[in-house]
Amino acid sequence: QKEVEQDPGPLSVPEGAIVSxxxxxxNSAFQYFMWYRQYSRKGxxxxxxxxxxxxxxxxxxxxxxxxxxxxxxxxxxxxxPSDSATYLCAMSARRNAGNMLTFGGGTRLMVKP
Amino acid sequence: KAGVTQTPxxxxxxxxxxxxxxxxxxxxxxxxxxxxxxxxxxxQFLFEYFSETQRNKGNFPGRFSGRQFSNSRSxxxxxxxxxxDSALYLCASSLSVTGGGEQYxxxxxxxxxx
Numbered sequence: 504q505k506e507v508e509q510d511p512g513p514l515s516v517p518e519g520a521i522v523s524x525x526x527x528x529x530n531s532a533f534q535y536f537m538w539y540r541q542y543s544r545k546g547x548x549x550x551x552x553x554x555x556x557x558x559x560x561x562x563x564x565x566x567x568x569x570x571x572x573x574x575x576x577x578x579x580x581x582x583x584p585s586d587s588a589t590y591l592c593a594m595s596a597r598r599n600a601g602n603m604l605t606f607g608g609g610t611r612l613m614v615k616p
Numbered sequence: 617k618a619g620v621t622q623t624p625x626x627x628x629x630x631x632x633x634x635x636x637x638x639x640x641x642x643x644x645x646x647x648x649x650x651x652x653x654x655x656x657x658x659x660q661f662l663f664e665y666f667s668e669t670q671r672n673k674g675n676f677p678g679r680f681s682g683r684q685f686s687n688s689r690s691x692x693x694x695x696x697x698x699x700x701d702s703a704l705y706l707c708a709s710s711l712s713v714t715g716g717g718e719q720y721x722x723x724x725x726x727x728x729x730x
Contacts, residue, residue: 539721545723602672602715602716603649603664604661606660609658
């Protein structure tokens with residue numbers, strides 16, 4: 504079983520919909536959580552960075568972390584066709600352990616006009 | 617500020633050859649990590665360098681190696697290439713000294729082994 508699980512999709516939604524993307528993980532040492540967006544044949548782009556449990560909002564994006572359930576989410580409001588991409592969750596362990604990220608497999612999102 | 621740059625962007629090599637990929641981090645970032653991305657395995661951590669020292673290593677064979685220079689630029693080398701090494705190789709840099717910080721990725725080098 505992988506340390507970080509993510510539904511591969513594809514997830515197809517109409518333009519303007521609220522999108523919910525999720526990851527579950529098994530390693531309780533993870534404390535830093537990131538969401539990346541990756542367009543086809545490009546490098547991942549950092550969207551959200553959160554530490555420990557709680558919510559963080561940035562424009563149309565909201566990241567939630569529930570460490571007690573080992574579950575993280577990314578919400579996209581008013582989704583646009585330009586949001587069509589693969590979304591990757593990533594996590595790293597405690598401070599002083601270096602910058603090693605463990606990734607989920609990615610969810611492919613398609614936003615239809 | 618310029619982002620992470622990687623060269624070359626595309627490479628075609630033959631089985632048994634070796635290859636060297638280069639990464640220049642964001643100015644001021646001293647941590648450089650390398651990842652391999654394939655359709656089957658996703659993104660997997662190869663190794664991390666900080667201040668010219670390998671700080672973390674993933675579960676890859678010894679054919680995969682790297683180094684970091686005093687200006688934080690990094691190279692990774694794959695020797696005796698196998699067909700399964702065909703992948704997108706991504707470099708990421710971070711400002712974080714101790715770890716857990718935000719990481720920014722370059723565009724990747726797409727390696728095809730024939």
